[in-house]
Amino acid sequence: MSEIIKPENIVYEKTKVMTDKVMHYCPGCGHGTAHKMVAEAIEDLGIQNETIGVTPVGCSVLAYYYFAVDMQEAAHGRATAVATGIKRVMPEKYVFTYQGDGDLAAIGTAETIHACNRGENILIVFINNGIYGMTGGQMAPTTLEGMKSSTSPYGRDLKTMGNPLKISELVAQLEGTYYVTRHSVHTPANARKAKRALKKALEYQKLNKGTCLVEIVSNCPSNWKMTPVESNKWMEEHMFPFYPLGDIKVPQQ
Amino acid sequence: MAKKGDIIIDIEKCKGCEVCVVACPKQVLAAANEVNAKGYHYAIKVNAECIGCANCAVVCPDAVITVYREKK
Numbered sequence: 001m002s003e004i005i006k007p008e009n010i011v012y013e014k015t016k017v018m019t020d021k022v023m024h025y026c027p028g029c030g031h032g033t034a035h036k037m038v039a040e041a042i043e044d045l046g047i048q049n050e051t052i053g054v055t056p057v058g059c060s061v062l063a064y065y066y067f068a069v070d071m072q073e074a075a076h077g078r079a080t081a082v083a084t085g086i087k088r089v090m091p092e093k094y095v096f097t098y099q100g101d102g103d104l105a106a107i108g109t110a111e112t113i114h115a116c117n118r119g120e121n122i123l124i125v126f127i128n129n130g131i132y133g134m135t136g137g138q139m140a141p142t143t144l145e146g147m148k149s150s151t152s153p154y155g156r157d158l159k160t161m162g163n164p165l166k167i168s169e170l171v172a173q174l175e176g177t178y179y180v181t182r183h184s185v186h187t188p189a190n191a192r193k194a195k196r197a198l199k200k201a202l203e204y205q206k207l208n209k210g211t212c213l214v215e216i217v218s219n220c221p222s223n224w225k226m227t228p229v230e231s232n233k234w235m236e237e238h239m240f241p242f243y244p245l246g247d248i249k250v251p252q253q
Numbered sequence: 254m255a256k257k258g259d260i261i262i263d264i265e266k267c268k269g270c271e272v273c274v275v276a277c278p279k280q281v282l283a284a285a286n287e288v289n290a291k292g293y294h295y296a297i298k299v300n301a302e303c304i305g306c307a308n309c310a311v312v313c314p315d316a317v318i319t320v321y322r323e324k325k
Contacts, residue, residue, distance in 0.1 A: 004259040004321045012307035012320040028270030032314025188276050188308035228270040
Protein backbone atom coordinates (compact mmCIF):
# COMPACT_ATOMS: atom_id res chain seq x y z
CA MET A 1 0.00 0.00 0.00
CA SER A 2 1.60 3.23 -1.10
CA GLU A 3 1.60 6.41 0.97
CA ILE A 4 -0.39 8.20 -1.76
CA ILE A 5 -3.51 6.26 -0.81
CA LYS A 6 -5.00 8.58 1.78
CA PRO A 7 -8.52 10.00 1.94
CA GLU A 8 -7.30 13.57 1.39
CA ASN A 9 -5.59 12.55 -1.87
CA ILE A 10 -8.75 11.24 -3.54
CA VAL A 11 -9.23 12.87 -6.94
CA TYR A 12 -11.94 10.56 -8.26
CA GLU A 13 -14.33 8.17 -6.59
CA LYS A 14 -17.75 6.76 -7.29
CA THR A 15 -20.34 9.52 -7.04
CA LYS A 16 -22.71 9.59 -4.07
CA VAL A 17 -25.64 10.04 -6.47
CA MET A 18 -25.23 6.39 -7.46
CA THR A 19 -26.08 3.48 -5.20
CA ASP A 20 -23.65 0.68 -4.36
CA LYS A 21 -25.69 -1.87 -6.26
CA VAL A 22 -23.71 -3.70 -8.96
CA MET A 23 -25.13 -2.78 -12.35
CA HIS A 24 -26.58 -5.57 -14.46
CA TYR A 25 -25.15 -4.21 -17.71
CA CYS A 26 -22.79 -6.31 -19.82
CA PRO A 27 -19.05 -5.64 -19.47
CA GLY A 28 -18.04 -2.44 -21.28
CA CYS A 29 -21.60 -1.23 -21.88
CA GLY A 30 -21.89 2.53 -22.35
CA HIS A 31 -24.95 2.63 -20.10
CA GLY A 32 -22.79 2.40 -16.98
CA THR A 33 -20.64 5.35 -18.00
CA ALA A 34 -23.68 7.33 -19.14
CA HIS A 35 -25.39 6.69 -15.76
CA LYS A 36 -22.26 7.88 -14.03
CA MET A 37 -22.09 11.09 -16.07
CA VAL A 38 -25.73 11.91 -15.33
CA ALA A 39 -25.18 11.19 -11.63
CA GLU A 40 -21.99 13.27 -11.52
CA ALA A 41 -23.74 16.17 -13.23
CA ILE A 42 -26.47 16.02 -10.57
CA GLU A 43 -23.85 15.83 -7.81
CA ASP A 44 -21.85 18.78 -9.18
CA LEU A 45 -24.97 20.93 -9.31
CA GLY A 46 -25.96 19.83 -5.78
CA ILE A 47 -29.52 18.99 -6.81
CA GLN A 48 -29.74 15.39 -5.63
CA ASN A 49 -32.77 16.10 -3.43
CA GLU A 50 -34.57 18.09 -6.12
CA THR A 51 -34.17 15.68 -9.03
CA ILE A 52 -36.67 13.13 -10.29
CA GLY A 53 -35.71 10.64 -12.96
CA VAL A 54 -37.94 8.59 -15.21
CA THR A 55 -36.68 5.24 -16.45
CA PRO A 56 -37.69 3.52 -19.67
CA VAL A 57 -38.18 -0.05 -20.75
CA GLY A 58 -35.11 -1.61 -22.31
CA CYS A 59 -31.67 -2.42 -20.94
CA SER A 60 -31.84 0.59 -18.64
CA VAL A 61 -35.20 -0.47 -17.17
CA LEU A 62 -33.53 -1.07 -13.81
CA ALA A 63 -31.83 2.33 -13.71
CA TYR A 64 -33.94 3.25 -10.68
CA TYR A 65 -31.79 0.86 -8.64
CA TYR A 66 -28.63 2.72 -9.57
CA PHE A 67 -29.48 6.41 -9.17
CA ALA A 68 -29.76 7.66 -5.60
CA VAL A 69 -32.49 10.14 -6.58
CA ASP A 70 -36.26 9.76 -6.77
CA MET A 71 -37.11 7.63 -9.77
CA GLN A 72 -40.28 6.58 -11.56
CA GLU A 73 -40.68 3.74 -14.02
CA ALA A 74 -42.74 4.47 -17.14
CA ALA A 75 -44.52 2.24 -19.63
CA HIS A 76 -42.54 1.40 -22.76
CA GLY A 77 -41.77 4.59 -24.65
CA ARG A 78 -43.86 6.79 -22.39
CA ALA A 79 -41.11 8.22 -20.19
CA THR A 80 -41.47 11.73 -21.64
CA ALA A 81 -45.23 11.64 -21.04
CA VAL A 82 -44.70 10.58 -17.42
CA ALA A 83 -41.99 13.22 -17.01
CA THR A 84 -44.39 15.83 -18.40
CA GLY A 85 -46.86 14.98 -15.65
CA ILE A 86 -44.23 15.06 -12.92
CA LYS A 87 -42.80 18.37 -14.12
CA ARG A 88 -46.23 20.03 -14.38
CA VAL A 89 -47.20 18.96 -10.86
CA MET A 90 -43.80 19.86 -9.40
CA PRO A 91 -42.32 22.56 -11.63
CA GLU A 92 -39.59 23.39 -9.12
CA LYS A 93 -38.01 19.92 -9.47
CA TYR A 94 -35.39 18.91 -12.01
CA VAL A 95 -36.91 16.14 -14.12
CA PHE A 96 -35.00 13.95 -16.52
CA THR A 97 -35.81 10.86 -18.54
CA TYR A 98 -33.24 8.24 -19.42
CA GLN A 99 -34.21 6.34 -22.56
CA GLY A 100 -32.63 4.05 -25.10
CA ASP A 101 -33.26 4.10 -28.82
CA GLY A 102 -35.76 1.24 -28.80
CA ASP A 103 -37.80 3.11 -26.21
CA LEU A 104 -37.47 6.71 -27.34
CA ALA A 105 -37.07 6.33 -31.10
CA ALA A 106 -39.38 3.39 -31.78
CA ILE A 107 -42.40 2.81 -29.57
CA GLY A 108 -42.11 6.22 -27.93
CA THR A 109 -41.55 8.39 -31.02
CA ALA A 110 -44.95 10.05 -30.69
CA GLU A 111 -44.51 10.88 -27.00
CA THR A 112 -41.00 12.15 -27.60
CA ILE A 113 -41.88 14.38 -30.52
CA HIS A 114 -44.96 15.81 -28.83
CA ALA A 115 -43.19 16.43 -25.52
CA CYS A 116 -40.45 18.27 -27.45
CA ASN A 117 -43.03 20.13 -29.51
CA ARG A 118 -44.88 21.27 -26.41
CA GLY A 119 -41.55 22.41 -25.03
CA GLU A 120 -41.85 20.61 -21.72
CA ASN A 121 -39.10 21.73 -19.35
CA ILE A 122 -37.49 18.33 -19.00
CA LEU A 123 -34.17 16.81 -19.89
CA ILE A 124 -34.23 13.79 -22.16
CA VAL A 125 -31.11 11.63 -22.02
CA PHE A 126 -31.16 9.52 -25.17
CA ILE A 127 -28.82 6.54 -25.41
CA ASN A 128 -28.38 5.53 -29.03
CA ASN A 129 -26.62 2.24 -29.71
CA GLY A 130 -28.48 1.37 -32.89
CA ILE A 131 -29.95 -1.88 -31.64
CA TYR A 132 -32.47 -3.40 -29.23
CA GLY A 133 -30.11 -4.65 -26.53
CA MET A 134 -32.37 -6.15 -23.92
CA THR A 135 -34.48 -8.32 -26.18
CA GLY A 136 -31.60 -9.86 -28.11
CA GLY A 137 -30.21 -7.50 -30.70
CA GLN A 138 -33.14 -6.87 -33.02
CA MET A 139 -33.05 -4.04 -35.55
CA ALA A 140 -34.00 -0.65 -34.13
CA PRO A 141 -35.07 2.46 -36.08
CA THR A 142 -31.56 3.80 -35.45
CA THR A 143 -29.75 0.74 -36.87
CA LEU A 144 -27.29 1.83 -39.56
CA GLU A 145 -27.53 0.87 -43.21
CA GLY A 146 -25.96 -2.54 -43.73
CA MET A 147 -25.66 -3.15 -39.99
CA LYS A 148 -26.38 -6.72 -38.97
CA SER A 149 -28.87 -7.49 -36.25
CA SER A 150 -30.86 -10.59 -35.36
CA THR A 151 -33.81 -9.38 -37.46
CA SER A 152 -31.63 -8.06 -40.29
CA PRO A 153 -29.03 -10.86 -40.52
CA TYR A 154 -27.85 -9.72 -43.98
CA GLY A 155 -27.59 -6.11 -42.90
CA ARG A 156 -30.22 -3.38 -42.91
CA ASP A 157 -31.60 -2.91 -46.39
CA LEU A 158 -32.89 0.63 -46.85
CA LYS A 159 -35.34 -0.39 -49.57
CA THR A 160 -37.35 -2.75 -47.41
CA MET A 161 -36.48 -1.58 -43.90
CA GLY A 162 -36.37 2.17 -44.28
CA ASN A 163 -33.76 4.69 -43.28
CA PRO A 164 -32.12 5.07 -39.87
CA LEU A 165 -33.87 7.71 -37.80
CA LYS A 166 -31.96 10.76 -36.59
CA ILE A 167 -34.11 11.76 -33.65
CA SER A 168 -31.90 14.62 -32.48
CA GLU A 169 -31.94 16.36 -35.86
CA LEU A 170 -35.67 15.75 -36.04
CA VAL A 171 -36.56 17.34 -32.69
CA ALA A 172 -34.03 20.16 -33.14
CA GLN A 173 -36.34 21.61 -35.79
CA LEU A 174 -39.21 21.89 -33.34
CA GLU A 175 -39.92 25.23 -31.67
CA GLY A 176 -40.21 23.58 -28.27
CA THR A 177 -36.63 22.37 -27.95
CA TYR A 178 -34.04 24.62 -26.34
CA TYR A 179 -30.84 22.59 -26.38
CA VAL A 180 -30.11 19.50 -28.47
CA THR A 181 -26.67 17.96 -28.53
CA ARG A 182 -24.96 14.66 -29.31
CA HIS A 183 -22.11 13.14 -27.34
CA SER A 184 -20.46 9.84 -26.51
CA VAL A 185 -18.86 8.42 -23.38
CA HIS A 186 -16.35 5.92 -24.76
CA THR A 187 -13.18 7.94 -24.08
CA PRO A 188 -12.28 10.07 -21.04
CA ALA A 189 -12.42 13.30 -23.07
CA ASN A 190 -15.80 12.47 -24.61
CA ALA A 191 -17.22 11.40 -21.26
CA ARG A 192 -16.17 14.68 -19.64
CA LYS A 193 -17.72 16.64 -22.52
CA ALA A 194 -20.96 14.68 -22.15
CA LYS A 195 -21.02 15.51 -18.45
CA ARG A 196 -20.62 19.22 -19.18
CA ALA A 197 -23.50 19.05 -21.66
CA LEU A 198 -25.70 17.24 -19.13
CA LYS A 199 -24.89 19.87 -16.51
CA LYS A 200 -25.80 22.67 -18.90
CA ALA A 201 -29.03 20.92 -19.86
CA LEU A 202 -30.05 20.50 -16.20
CA GLU A 203 -29.26 24.14 -15.48
CA TYR A 204 -31.40 25.28 -18.44
CA GLN A 205 -34.42 23.71 -16.75
CA LYS A 206 -34.53 26.63 -14.36
CA LEU A 207 -34.97 29.00 -17.31
CA ASN A 208 -38.24 27.37 -18.44
CA LYS A 209 -37.26 27.74 -22.07
CA GLY A 210 -38.06 24.29 -23.40
CA THR A 211 -36.98 20.71 -23.75
CA CYS A 212 -33.31 19.73 -23.64
CA LEU A 213 -32.19 16.53 -25.34
CA VAL A 214 -28.74 15.04 -24.86
CA GLU A 215 -28.10 12.11 -27.17
CA ILE A 216 -25.30 9.77 -26.17
CA VAL A 217 -24.06 7.52 -28.97
CA SER A 218 -23.15 4.30 -27.23
CA ASN A 219 -22.05 0.75 -27.88
CA CYS A 220 -23.59 -2.67 -27.42
CA PRO A 221 -20.70 -5.14 -27.30
CA SER A 222 -22.94 -8.18 -26.67
CA ASN A 223 -25.30 -7.65 -29.57
CA TRP A 224 -22.75 -6.18 -31.95
CA LYS A 225 -20.81 -9.37 -31.11
CA MET A 226 -17.52 -7.63 -30.36
CA THR A 227 -15.30 -7.03 -27.35
CA PRO A 228 -15.96 -3.71 -25.58
CA VAL A 229 -12.77 -2.16 -26.97
CA GLU A 230 -13.56 -3.36 -30.51
CA SER A 231 -17.12 -2.08 -30.22
CA ASN A 232 -15.88 1.38 -29.22
CA LYS A 233 -13.62 1.40 -32.27
CA TRP A 234 -16.45 0.20 -34.51
CA MET A 235 -18.63 2.95 -33.09
CA GLU A 236 -16.04 5.59 -33.98
CA GLU A 237 -15.69 4.24 -37.50
CA HIS A 238 -19.34 3.57 -38.32
CA MET A 239 -21.70 5.32 -35.92
CA PHE A 240 -20.00 8.74 -35.76
CA PRO A 241 -20.03 9.42 -39.51
CA PHE A 242 -23.81 8.96 -39.50
CA TYR A 243 -24.44 10.38 -36.03
CA PRO A 244 -21.86 13.20 -35.86
CA LEU A 245 -21.01 14.41 -32.36
CA GLY A 246 -21.58 18.01 -31.40
CA ASP A 247 -24.27 20.57 -30.68
CA ILE A 248 -27.29 20.44 -32.98
CA LYS A 249 -29.31 23.24 -31.44
CA VAL A 250 -27.86 25.72 -29.00
CA PRO A 251 -29.75 28.43 -27.12
CA GLN A 252 -30.16 31.63 -29.10
CA GLN A 253 -28.41 34.55 -27.47
CA MET B 254 8.08 15.91 -12.76
CA ALA B 255 4.51 14.87 -12.93
CA LYS B 256 2.70 14.26 -9.71
CA LYS B 257 2.41 10.68 -8.63
CA GLY B 258 -0.88 8.94 -8.39
CA ASP B 259 -2.31 5.63 -7.40
CA ILE B 260 -5.51 3.70 -7.88
CA ILE B 261 -7.55 1.15 -5.99
CA ILE B 262 -9.62 -1.27 -8.05
CA ASP B 263 -12.63 -3.02 -6.54
CA ILE B 264 -11.79 -6.29 -8.29
CA GLU B 265 -14.95 -8.12 -7.27
CA LYS B 266 -17.11 -5.50 -9.01
CA CYS B 267 -14.84 -5.29 -12.10
CA LYS B 268 -16.30 -6.89 -15.22
CA GLY B 269 -13.03 -7.04 -17.12
CA CYS B 270 -14.15 -4.94 -20.09
CA GLU B 271 -10.65 -3.42 -20.47
CA VAL B 272 -11.96 0.01 -21.44
CA CYS B 273 -9.68 1.42 -18.71
CA VAL B 274 -6.66 -0.37 -20.19
CA VAL B 275 -6.86 1.60 -23.46
CA ALA B 276 -7.77 4.84 -21.66
CA CYS B 277 -4.60 4.89 -19.52
CA PRO B 278 -1.90 7.18 -20.99
CA LYS B 279 0.86 5.39 -19.03
CA GLN B 280 -0.11 1.75 -19.69
CA VAL B 281 -0.54 1.14 -15.97
CA LEU B 282 -3.46 -1.24 -16.34
CA ALA B 283 -3.88 -4.72 -17.77
CA ALA B 284 -6.26 -7.63 -17.46
CA ALA B 285 -5.28 -10.14 -14.79
CA ASN B 286 -4.65 -13.79 -15.60
CA GLU B 287 -6.77 -14.69 -12.59
CA VAL B 288 -10.52 -14.27 -12.48
CA ASN B 289 -12.81 -12.85 -9.79
CA ALA B 290 -15.81 -14.63 -8.29
CA LYS B 291 -17.88 -13.79 -11.36
CA GLY B 292 -15.26 -15.22 -13.71
CA TYR B 293 -14.05 -11.94 -15.19
CA HIS B 294 -10.38 -11.16 -15.81
CA TYR B 295 -10.37 -8.07 -13.64
CA ALA B 296 -8.11 -5.05 -14.23
CA ILE B 297 -4.84 -4.83 -12.30
CA LYS B 298 -2.02 -2.35 -11.96
CA VAL B 299 1.10 -3.61 -13.69
CA ASN B 300 3.53 -0.76 -13.00
CA ALA B 301 4.00 2.31 -10.80
CA GLU B 302 3.74 4.95 -13.55
CA CYS B 303 0.30 6.19 -12.46
CA ILE B 304 -0.06 9.99 -12.57
CA GLY B 305 -3.55 10.12 -11.07
CA CYS B 306 -5.21 11.54 -14.21
CA ALA B 307 -8.42 9.58 -13.46
CA ASN B 308 -8.97 8.69 -17.13
CA CYS B 309 -9.45 5.02 -16.25
CA ALA B 310 -11.98 5.82 -13.55
CA VAL B 311 -13.96 8.22 -15.75
CA VAL B 312 -14.54 5.61 -18.47
CA CYS B 313 -15.09 2.70 -16.09
CA PRO B 314 -18.76 1.77 -16.64
CA ASP B 315 -19.00 0.15 -13.22
CA ALA B 316 -17.16 2.86 -11.28
CA VAL B 317 -14.82 0.37 -9.60
CA ILE B 318 -11.71 2.58 -9.67
CA THR B 319 -10.86 5.15 -7.00
CA VAL B 320 -8.03 7.52 -7.93
CA TYR B 321 -5.55 9.21 -5.61
CA ARG B 322 -3.00 11.89 -6.43
CA GLU B 323 -0.37 13.33 -4.12
CA LYS B 324 -0.65 17.02 -3.28
CA LYS B 325 2.38 19.28 -3.59
